[in-house]
Amino acid sequence: MRIDNRNYRTIWPADKEQGPILIIDQRKLPHEFVIEELHTVSDAVVAIRDMHVRGAGLIGATAAFGMYLAAIGAEPGRLNEALQEGGRMLDNSRPTARNLKWAVDRILTAAALGDNEDDQKRIIFKTACEIADEDASFCKSLGLHGLKIIKELSEKKDGKTINILTHCNAGWLAFVDYGSATAPIYAARDAGIDVHVWVDETRPWNQGSKLTAWELQQENIPCTLITDNAGGHLMQKGMVDMMIVGTDRTTHTGDVANKIGTYLKALAARDNDIPFYVALPSSTFDWEMDSGHDIPIEERSGDEVTAISGMTKEGTVATVQLTAPGTRALNYSFDITPARLITGLITERGITAANREAIHRLFPEK
Ligand code: MRU
Numbered sequence: 001m002r003i004d005n006r007n008y009r010t011i012w013p014a015d016k017e018q019g020p021i022l023i024i025d026q027r028k029l030p031h032e033f034v035i036e037e038l039h040t041v042s043d044a045v046v047a048i049r050d051m052h053v054r055g056a057g058l059i060g061a062t063a064a065f066g067m068y069l070a071a072i073g074a075e076p077g078r079l080n081e082a083l084q085e086g087g088r089m090l091d092n093s094r095p096t097a098r099n100l101k102w103a104v105d106r107i108l109t110a111a112a113l114g115d116n117e118d119d120q121k122r123i124i125f126k127t128a129c130e131i132a133d134e135d136a137s138f139c140k141s142l143g144l145h146g147l148k149i150i151k152e153l154s155e156k157k158d159g160k161t162i163n164i165l166t167h168c169n170a171g172w173l174a175f176v177d178y179g180s181a182t183a184p185i186y187a188a189r190d191a192g193i194d195v196h197v198w199v200d201e202t203r204p205w206n207q208g209s210k211l212t213a214w215e216l217q218q219e220n221i222p223c224t225l226i227t228d229n230a231g232g233h234l235m236q237k238g239m240v241d242m243m244i245v246g247t248d249r250t251t252h253t254g255d256v257a258n259k260i261g262t263y264l265k266a267l268a269a270r271d272n273d274i275p276f277y278v279a280l281p282s283s284t285f286d287w288e289m290d291s292g293h294d295i296p297i298e299e300r301s302g303d304e305v306t307a308i309s310g311m312t313k314e315g316t317v318a319t320v321q322l323t324a325p326g327t328r329a330l331n332y333s334f335d336i337t338p339a340r341l342i343t344g345l346i347t348e349r350g351i352t353a354a355n356r357e358a359i360h361r362l363f364p365e366k
Helices: 041-049 056-072 079-091 098-111 117-156 183-190 207-218 231-236 262-271 356-362
Strands: 011-013 021-024 035-038 162-166 195-200 223-226 242-245 249-251 256-259 276-279 307-311 317-321 334-337 344-347 350-352
Touching: 011 056, 011 117, 021 056, 035 041, 035 056, 041 056, 041 079, 056 079, 056 098, 056 117, 079 098, 079 117, 098 117, 117 162, 117 183, 117 242, 117 276, 117 344, 117 350, 162 231, 183 195, 195 207, 195 231, 207 223, 231 262, 242 256, 242 262, 256 262, 262 276, 262 334, 350 356
Parallel strands: 162 195, 162 242, 195 223, 242 276, 276 344
Antiparallel strands: 011 021, 021 035, 249 256, 256 334, 307 317, 344 350
16 A cells, blocks of 8 residues: 555565565654564564554564564574474464464464475465465455445445444554455545545554554545544444454454454444444454453553653654553453454455354355
8 A cells, every 4th residue: 555655565575585574663653654674583573572563464474474584594404493483482472463373373384395494495485475465465355345335335325425433453554455444445445435434543552543544644535533432422423334443363253352442332333233344354263262252362561551652843753651650550452342243254255244154154164
């Protein structure tokens, strides 16, 4: 997608044949655009853990390229050990997003097919590139499925603006390209449908105000930033036609882990008869977990709640303290929206009800 009218992905190798791996450092957005080089698996672990990159799909792609960096950093004769160790470090870098473990496992399975270490390294690089390409193409496809829902709503409203509420950033910055929640919105824009997006600011890390609002502006999609608590009021006033959010992990029974606050929006949407959709590439499904309540929920530092960062009037980026010294803060990063509150899951294969039977019908090989 575009930044200042130039197309970017969120992660890419410096060279078509090999690393280093380049990422956009998302901690600096929207005030500064900084491209960072990752040279080692530890660089990839830090980038994921400290949120230089974030969002389920992008974490997965970074883990895949991280495994490649582990491979090229391995001493001769010790590649498999380096991959096991790198995989363990990457797996532990953040707990909730399913795509992380999925990507590490896919690389380990592919690497096992190599005849020798050079061959294995070639396979790992190729597989990491495939994971990134697939993430982008799955998001593009799910966007076309989601477009059908927006089109129907637009026809029902005689072409009047469709107001879509989203939470956090499940845009292209959370994936390799296109995004999950935003892909249907970009597809609707391309189809000439009049869309407008309500963007939850998404405290405490502010993925909505810092990333989603900026990303939509870069793509000329009309959007308005709202506080996290405003959604219910807008719904009661008839100002929201549908919700689309992303997910970090979805059980094969349809429960969804997404950014903290998603559950409350789903409750408000249900109370107001507003369709609540979750968009995801299939790499986000957890095919083993039966209940969303078993999904590990990341707990981050309370400092993210007691302080806030932004640009000062003088043009420097600064962090300021919001609370009295010593204020205790609890900072769960994700919550679980139960399947019963979800109207549908938008995937690269189509839209499905959020229940075990329907999900397995769409993915019979699982
Ligand atoms: O903590 P983050 O920014 O990595 O959280 C991920 C998210 O942005 C959201 O939960 C998002 O809605 C789903 S990720 C595609």
